[in-house]
Structure formats: C-alpha cells, structure tokens
Amino acid sequence: MSTFKYNVVPLSNLIEQFEKLPGIGTKTAQRLAYYVLNIPEEEAKMFADSIVEAHKSIRYCKYCWNITDQEICSICKDSSRDKSMICVVEDPRDVVAFERTHEFNALYHVLHGVISPLNGIGPDQIYIKQLLERIKNSEVKEVIMATNPTVEGEATSMYISKLLKPLGIRVTRLAYGIPVGGDLEYADEVTLTRALEGRNEI
Amino acid sequence: MSTFKYNVVPLSNLIEQFEKLPGIGTKTAQRLAYYVLNIPEEEAKMFADSIVEAHKSIRYCKYCWNITDQEICSICKDSSRDKSMICVVEDPRDVVAFERTHEFNALYHVLHGVISPLNGIGPDQIYIKQLLERIKNSEVKEVIMATNPTVEGEATSMYISKLLKPLGIRVTRLAYGIPVGGDLEYADEVTLTRALEGRNEI
Numbered sequence: 001m002s003t004f005k006y007n008v009v010p011l012s013n014l015i016e017q018f019e020k021l022p023g024i025g026t027k028t029a030q031r032l033a034y035y036v037l038n039i040p041e042e043e044a045k046m047f048a049d050s051i052v053e054a055h056k057s058i059r060y061c062k063y064c065w066n067i068t069d070q071e072i073c074s075i076c077k078d079s080s081r082d083k084s085m086i087c088v089v090e091d092p093r094d095v096v097a098f099e100r101t102h103e104f105n106a107l108y109h110v111l112h113g114v115i116s117p118l119n120g121i122g123p124d125q126i127y128i129k130q131l132l133e134r135i136k137n138s139e140v141k142e143v144i145m146a147t148n149p150t151v152e153g154e155a156t157s158m159y160i161s162k163l164l165k166p167l168g169i170r171v172t173r174l175a176y177g178i179p180v181g182g183d184l185e186y187a188d189e190v191t192l193t194r195a196l197e198g199r200n201e202i
Numbered sequence: 203m204s205t206f207k208y209n210v211v212p213l214s215n216l217i218e219q220f221e222k223l224p225g226i227g228t229k230t231a232q233r234l235a236y237y238v239l240n241i242p243e244e245e246a247k248m249f250a251d252s253i254v255e256a257h258k259s260i261r262y263c264k265y266c267w268n269i270t271d272q273e274i275c276s277i278c279k280d281s282s283r284d285k286s287m288i289c290v291v292e293d294p295r296d297v298v299a300f301e302r303t304h305e306f307n308a309l310y311h312v313l314h315g316v317i318s319p320l321n322g323i324g325p326d327q328i329y330i331k332q333l334l335e336r337i338k339n340s341e342v343k344e345v346i347m348a349t350n351p352t353v354e355g356e357a358t359s360m361y362i363s364k365l366l367k368p369l370g371i372r373v374t375r376l377a378y379g380i381p382v383g384g385d386l387e388y389a390d391e392v393t394l395t396r397a398l399e400g401r402n403e404i
Contacts, residue, residue: 006276006301008269014256017249022237023230030295032223036253037260037269039222044257047219048250051238054216055246058239067210067239074208093232099208 011037063134065110065127067092075099075108082106084141088131088160090114090148098146109134109143114152115159128160135167142170149176213239265336267312267329269294277301277310284308286343290333290362292316292350300348311336311345316354317361330362337369344372351378 011033018029036044060066061073064086068074075081075095085106089095090113098104113126123129135143143164147153161171176194178187187195213235220231238246262268263275266288270276277283277297287308291297292315300306315328325331337345345366349355363373378396380389389397 006280008260008271008275010252010256010259010271011269014252017252020241020245020249021234023233028225030298031225033256034269034293034295035224037256041257043222044253047222048253050212050216050219051246051250051253054212054235054239055243057212058210067213067236069210069212073210078208091236093236096232 060110064108065112065130066095066108067110080105084139085144086131086135086140086142087144087146088157089146090153090156094146111147111156114147114150114156116152123159126156128163131160132163132167135164135169140169142172145171145173149174262312266310267314267332268297268310269312282307286341287346288333288337288342288344289346289348290359291348292355292358296348313349313358316349316352316358318354325361328358330365333362334365337366337371342371344374347373347375351376 014033014036015026015029018024018032019026021029024032036047039047057069058067059069061068061076062071063076064073066073066075070077082105086109087098087104087106088109088111089098090111092110095108095110098108109127109131111126111128111131113121115121115123115126131143134140143160145157145161147157157173161173164171175198176191177198178184178191178195184192216235216238217228217231220226220234221228223231226234238249241249259271260269261271263270263278264273265278266275268275268277272279284307288311289300289306289308290311290313291300292313294312297310297312300310311329311333313328313330313333315323317323317325317328333345336342345362347359347363349359359375363375366373377400378393379400380386380393380397386394
C-alpha cells in the first residue's frame with residue numbers, strides 16, 4: 001500500500017500498524033483497517049484507549065511475574081491456593097491454559113521466554129534468578145516444569161532443575177504422551193515413543 | 203477470558219477489542235493482545251493514534267465515494283485519467299486491486315455494498331443514486347460493472363445496468379473465465395462453463 005500512487009496516508013498508516021502484529025499479513029491488515037474505519041467513532045476510540053490503557057496499567061507480579069494490574073497478582077494473593085508448589089511456564093498465556101483446567105490450585109512462575117542461545121537469550125534474560133530467590137526462604141516443596149515440549153523448552157527445564165535440586169526441592173516435568181482426542185495415525189514418532197515409555201497400568 | 207476467575211481487566215478489555223475484529227477468534231485475540239503489551243509504549247501509542255487519526259481524517263470522495271482524506275480523492279482529481287469511463291465496484295479495496303493492475307486509467311464508483319434483500323440492504327442503502335446523479339450531465343460513455351461474481355453482485359449489476367441503459371450509456375461486465383495461473387482441475391463447473399462460452403479465437 002505504501003507504494004500505491006493514490007495513497008491515503010491515515011489509512012496506509014493504520015494498515016501498516018496492523019501489519020506489524022504477529023501473523024497478520026498485508027491482506028488481513030487491509031481487511032482489519034477497513035473494518036476499523038467502518039465502526040462507529042466511539043468504538044474506534046474505545047479500541048485505541050484499550051491499547052493505551054492496557055500498556056499503562058499492566059505490569060508483572062513481583063512474585064510470579066505473571067501479568068497483572070496490581071503489585072501482586074490475584075493468584076499469588078489468593079490465600080486458598082497451595083503455596084508449596086510452583087508451576088514454571090514460559091508465557092502468561094500458559095497460566096491461562098492451566099487455570100482453564102480448574103485442576104491446579106498452587107502457584108505459577110512465568111519465565112517470559114526460554115533459554116535460546118541461537119536467539120541470544122541466555123539464562124539471565126529470562127526470570128530464572130527471580131525463581132531461585134523466590135524459592136529460597138519459602139515453603140515450596142515441588143516445582144513442576146511446564147515449559148513447552150520443544151528443544152529450547154526442554155533445555156530450559158533441565159537447566160532450572162539442575163539449579164533447584166541442590167536446594168532439596170522436588171522437580172517434576174509434565175507427562176508426555178498422546179493428546180486426548182488426538183488421532184494415533186497423526187501422532188509423531190517421538191510422541192508415540194514417549195507415550196509408550198510412560199505407559200500406565202489400567 | 204471474561205469469565206476467568208483471576209481476571210486482569212485492562213488485558214481482557216484489550217482482548218475483547220481484538221475479538222471484535224473480523225476473522226479474529228479468541229486465541230488470535232489473546233496472541234495479539236499479549237504482543238501489543240510487549241511492544242514499547244511509544245509504539246503502542248502510535249498504534250492507538252493511527253486508529254483515532256484514520257477515523258478522524260478519512261471520509262468518502264464526493265464524486266466516486268472512495269475512501270480519501272480530502273474532499274475529492276486523488277483519482278478523481280487526476281486530470282490525466284479518462285473521464286468517459288466508470289468502473290463500479292463494491293468496496294474501496296476493489297479500487298486498490300484494479301489500481302494494482304496499472305491497466306485501468308479511468309474513474310471508479312464505490313457502492314459500499316451490494317443489494318441484498320436477505321440482509322435488509324436495498325438499492326437506497328448503497329451508493330446507486332449517487333452514481334446516476336454523477337453520470338447525468340457528465341461525459342461518461344461506458345460503465346463497467348465490477349461487482350463480485352456472487353449472486354448479490356450479479357443482481358446489483360443487473361439492477362444498475364437497467365437504470366443506466368435508458369440514459370444511452372454502454373454498460374459492460376467483467377469477463378468470466380478461468381483465473382490465470384489457476385488449475386483447471388479445481389475450477390468449478392459454472393466457471394468452466396462461462397470460460398467455454400466466452401472462448402476467444404487464438
């Protein structure tokens with residue numbers, strides 16, 4: 001659009017902004033921009049305000065580094081939750097995924113990434129140090145590593161468990177296996193091998 | 203997200219805003235919202251501003267009803283363009299598509315929709331009246347109907363051509379046929395039939 005001869009500047013600006021979003025190509029960005037032009041002005045204002053507002057008020061919880069709009073997130077604040085277990089995840093969205101199960105009633109720790117030397121991300125660029133500090137002088141007995149089942153996720157998980165074990169803490173990893181409702185035919189070899197290895201008595 | 207127990211209000215507001223966009227589901231809205239949270243504050247501000255700015259400054263050209271930020275769009279203003287031909291399209295994006303061909307050097311008229319009784323859109327809800335008024339007392343000799351090849355697009359096209367013919371204006375329709383680079387195997391029957399009917403001597 002930017003090289004388009006009959007350019008309407010505010011429109012191509014808006015399209016460019018949408019194009020910057022992950023997974024949004026030129027076509028989709030155009031579609032979204034035209035859509036935004038056609039919504040009532042108050043709604044467009046609300047959209048714009050929600051971006052600025054979210055940016056202004058959202059920060060990381062000082063304990064678990066999850067996203068919150070307070071100093072301490074509502075999960076860490078919740079006195080009914082088990083304080084002896086921490087589930088370590090890569091991303092705040094993973095917390096949402098676990099919470100949706102309604103089966104986990106302990107605490108989280110958000111790393112905000114994984115160790116990835118290829119991308120120049122070392123242990124100090126993610127919230128590992130904060131996890132160790134948090135665990136010292138705490139009642140935490142078990143840390144569940146719930147990084148993604150990728151090479152980097154695995155490596156990060158291994159790295160952290162090596163740091164935690166000397167502290168006498170039980171470190172566990174999410175089970176590997178075939179996804180519920182999945183089709184065996186489409187399961188990859190590695191997943192199937194892991195599912196075999198981890199088979200349970202019925 | 204809105205029923206999520208540990209709700210972070212500004213974040214779920216932002217997600218909701220993204221969910222309103224066409225073709226954006228909950229998952230994508232979450233991804234976009236988290237992305238927006240992680241960009242620098244100035245960039246988030248720029249994004250928000252581009253929405254408000256586009257809304258404020260963009261209006262319809264008083265001749266062709268295309269999107270512009272001036273009273274008359276730059277295509278209608280361009281003295282080098284052929285004023286005897288008008289290409290009638292449904293949507294401003296169709297203008298962009300034609301302009302990309304660099305083969306059409308006349309004018310456009312944007313209907314902003316099609317006649318669609320099922321959706322309660324009659325001839326008065328789209329810019330047909332404005333097209334007729336524009337053509338009267340003008341040097342227009344040909345109108346190319348370039349609405350989408352859908353049932354509604356066809357019907358709108360027929361409706362408009364019936365109004366234009368008594369004025370002694372040549373009304374044409376885009377050619378139907380197989381898309382260039384397409385695969386015959388995947389062409390539907392109607393398209394193939396039209397391609398046969400419209401076959402040309404080589």
